[in-house]
Amino acid sequence: MEQQTKNLIVGAVETLAQATGIKVVYKANVPKTGNVYPDGFVRIDYKNMHWDFAIQTKVRVTRATVAIEKTQPTLPGHDRILVTEYATPPMADLMRQIGLLFMDTAGNAYINKPPLYIFIKGNKRPENLKPAPIKRLFKPAGLKVVFALLNNPQMVDWPYRQVAAVTDVALGTVDWIFRDLKEMGFLVEMGGRKRKITNPLPLLKRWVEAYPEQLRPKLGIERFKADDPNWWKNVDIADYNACWGGEVAAAKITKQLKPEKVIIYAPEPPGKLIIEKKLRKTATGDIEILKPFWKFDHKLIHLGIAPPLLIYADLMATGDDRNIETAEIIYDNYLAQPDRHDR
Known part of the structure; x- marks a missing residue:
């Protein structure tokens, strides 16, 4: 375990106590059981x-993050608890609302x-705790490239110039993105100009966590x-050079959700x-037009629907129970791979 992780846990445990x-006690030595790898145990008396x-x-x-953690498994007979540096009041309320136990180094806890x-x-x-810096791999340019790689694993072997063209990212930037992927354990060089994405599930989760804050606002x-x-309901969105995202896309492919908000990528x-459906422009509207950031084909393009990974991310970013439930269906149907030990 990294010392930074251990310090984080110890700080949260001591502050809560x-x-x-x-009495709150941290146990560092944890046996790995099945596919679940906790960072330790905490005992409360x-x-x-x-x-x-x-x-x-x-x-x-x-x-x-909260949505993803809500769906993760734990060891049999043990509840999970999320330990973080700092939970803002809105995040604390959200974690309580969906039943995710947590504690932080400021003494906030549920x-x-x-x-x-x-x-x-x-x-x-x-005061001595500064917000953790964002890894450049999970800033906008990096997120565009990672998104393309997760949707098109064969792209990892492409020349950097070709990757740059597909992702609208500068050639030099693609070079350091691939170096960061390698340094962070998400890519290995296979020899003969072959590469392979490793740990795709952790990479996917990191992308889903970073996308709403780093790329989506742009x-x-x-x-x-x-x-x-x-x-x-009766709109063929492809006729308008656009595609559905978020709740509408999820409703169309799962039949499990009644959308309250609409995302259109165009x-x-x-x-x-806008004219045909008499849509009114307003800063507080529940219909959001977002600019697409990908140029590749995917399995739902013929339906006028965004890539499944993006739909999943849109839903998880809401932190809403009904959306998280539907996101899990999309994950199982479109994103899970047979050779992964998921969730």
Whole structure:
């Protein structure tokens, strides 16, 4: 285990113990069981009772992080607890809402194991704790390339110039992205100019966590609102040089969701559609037009639907229970690979 991870856990455990007066003990030595690899255990003693929690560490927590952690397995007989540097009040509320136990180094925590109940939020980030820097691989340019590679694994063997052309990323930038992939354990050189993406599942999760904060905000074009909530149902979006994302895309391919928000990926606002469906431009609209950032074909393109990985990310970024449930269906149907030991 990296010293940084150990320090994070120890800091959170000590702060929680001080804040509550409850005995909290960190156990570092953890046997690996099956496909589940916790970062340790924490034992909490309260009123002649005790609980052992399997630890999962995350330096930063976003809505997508919370959604992903909600779906992860744990060791039989153990609840999971997320340990992070700092949980903002909105993140603390979200984790409590969906039932994800957590604690941070500021003393914020949610633990609900009756008769033990702890919910602390609003403690400020420690002054000596600076936000963890974002790895450049998970900044906008890196995210574009990683997205292309996850959707087209054969692209990893392409010349950098060809990758740059498909992803709209500068040639020199593609070079350091591939170097970062290698340094972070996501790529290996096979010899004979062959390469292979390794650890695709952790890479996919990291992409899903980073996309909503790093790349998505740069894609927004305009927002609209419709008087008819079902306006989208009989629209062939491909006729407007666009495709569905988010909840509408998920509803169309799973039949499991009633969309409340609409995401359309289009190079520019589809004027003809806006006029035909009487969409009104407004900053608070629930119809969002985002600019596509990919140029490759994929399995749902003929249906006018965005790549499954992007739909999954859009849903997980909401942190909404119903969307997380549907995202899991999309993951199992379109993203899981037989040779992966998933979730």
